[in-house]
Amino acid sequence: MKDAISILRHCGIQPTPQRIAVVEYVLKSKTHPSADHVLSYARKKCPTVSRATVYNTLNLLVEKGLLGMQTIKEGAVVFDPNIEKHHHFVDTDTGDVYDIPWDQLEVKGKEKLKDFEITEFQVIMRGRRKKN
Amino acid sequence: MKDAISILRHCGIQPTPQRIAVVEYVLKSKTHPSADHVLSYARKKCPTVSRATVYNTLNLLVEKGLLGMQTIKEGAVVFDPNIEKHHHFVDTDTGDVYDIPWDQLEVKGKEKLKDFEITEFQVIMRGRRKKN
DNA sequence: TATTTATTTAGACAATGTCAAGACAAATAT
DNA sequence: ATATTTGTCTTGACATTGTCTAAATAAATA
Known part of the structure; x- marks a missing residue:
C-alpha cells in the first residue's frame, strides 16, 4: 500500500499529522473499526487528536472513495478499507x-x-x- | 391481524395500555419505524408513555419473535412488522x-x-x- | 513580516439507547 | 377489607455516537 502522505496528496487533502495517523490506521486495518476505534488508535500516534478531526477525516476519506462505510451493526457505523x-x-x-x-x-x-x-x-x- | 390484546396475551405479556399502544402502531405499520417514531405515535394514544417503556416493549416483541429489527440505516435501528x-x-x-x-x-x-x-x-x- | 486560508481543538449540543430507583397498579393471600 | 408480594411504569441519570461552532493554531501566500 502507498504511504499515507501520498494517498492524501493524491486526493488533494493536505497531509497533517492528525490525518496521517487516521489514514495509517484505518486504511490498513484488517478489521472493520468504528470511529471510536480509529480515535483510540490515532491518539497513540498523535495524543492530542480530537474527535472532530477524526470524524472529519473519516468523512473526507469516504467522500473521496478511499474508504467504505457500512451500517451493518447496531450502535455505530463501521469503516472498511476494502473498497x-x-x-x-x-x-x-x-x-x-x-x-x-x-x-x-x-x-x-x-x-x-x-x-x-x-x-x-x-x-x-x-x-x-x-x-x- | 389479531388485536393487540390477544397478541400480547398469547406470548404471556400482560396487556397494559402502554404496551397496547406500542403494539397497535408497530405491528400494523406499513413503514419501518424507528423507536422514536413509535414513541411519538404511542403518545397519541397514551400521552404519558415513557421512552423506557417503548424501548422495553419493542425489545420484548423482538425477543418473542413478533417484530423484526434491522440495522440498515445510520443513526437508529428500524423495526419491521414483517417477520x-x-x-x-x-x-x-x-x-x-x-x-x-x-x-x-x-x-x-x-x-x-x-x-x-x-x-x-x-x-x-x-x-x-x-x-x- | 503581514495577511489570508486551512486545520485543529474543545466544548456544546442533539439523538439513540440503557439503567436504576422510586411510584404506581394489580393480583394474591391473610 | 387489608396487607403483601409481584409486576409495570416513569423519571431522570448516564454513556455513546455524531455534528457543529467558535476560538486557537498552523500553514501558505503575498
Whole structure:
C-alpha cells in the first residue's frame, strides 16, 4: 500500500499529522473499526487528536472513495478499507465482520424489480464463524 | 391481524395500555419505524408513555419473535412488522425502506463459504425507487 | 513580516439507547 | 377489607455516537 502522505496528496487533502495517523490506521486495518476505534488508535500516534478531526477525516476519506462505510451493526457505523465490491458476514457471537469476495455469491432476479433503480447491493449474512 | 390484546396475551405479556399502544402502531405499520417514531405515535394514544417503556416493549416483541429489527440505516435501528424472511431496498433519496419478497431473489454460492455457519442472510439494495 | 486560508481543538449540543430507583397498579393471600 | 408480594411504569441519570461552532493554531501566500 502507498504511504499515507501520498494517498492524501493524491486526493488533494493536505497531509497533517492528525490525518496521517487516521489514514495509517484505518486504511490498513484488517478489521472493520468504528470511529471510536480509529480515535483510540490515532491518539497513540498523535495524543492530542480530537474527535472532530477524526470524524472529519473519516468523512473526507469516504467522500473521496478511499474508504467504505457500512451500517451493518447496531450502535455505530463501521469503516472498511476494502473498497472493492464485496459482501459481508457478521459473527453474532463476537461482532466481528468478515468480507466475502464479490464473486463467491451470485444474486439472481434483480431484473424483476421493475420499481427500483438499484445503484448498489450486497448480501449480508449473520451467524458464527467456524473455528478450525 | 389479531388485536393487540390477544397478541400480547398469547406470548404471556400482560396487556397494559402502554404496551397496547406500542403494539397497535408497530405491528400494523406499513413503514419501518424507528423507536422514536413509535414513541411519538404511542403518545397519541397514551400521552404519558415513557421512552423506557417503548424501548422495553419493542425489545420484548423482538425477543418473542413478533417484530423484526434491522440495522440498515445510520443513526437508529428500524423495526419491521414483517417477520417473514425478505430482502430490503433502501431509497437513498428519501430514506424509505421497502420489503422485497424472499422469492424474488436467489442467492447462489453460500455453500462455498466453508468457514461460516450462516443462520440468516438477506440482500440489501440501495438506490432510487422509480416513480410511476 | 503581514495577511489570508486551512486545520485543529474543545466544548456544546442533539439523538439513540440503557439503567436504576422510586411510584404506581394489580393480583394474591391473610 | 387489608396487607403483601409481584409486576409495570416513569423519571431522570448516564454513556455513546455524531455534528457543529467558535476560538486557537498552523500553514501558505503575498
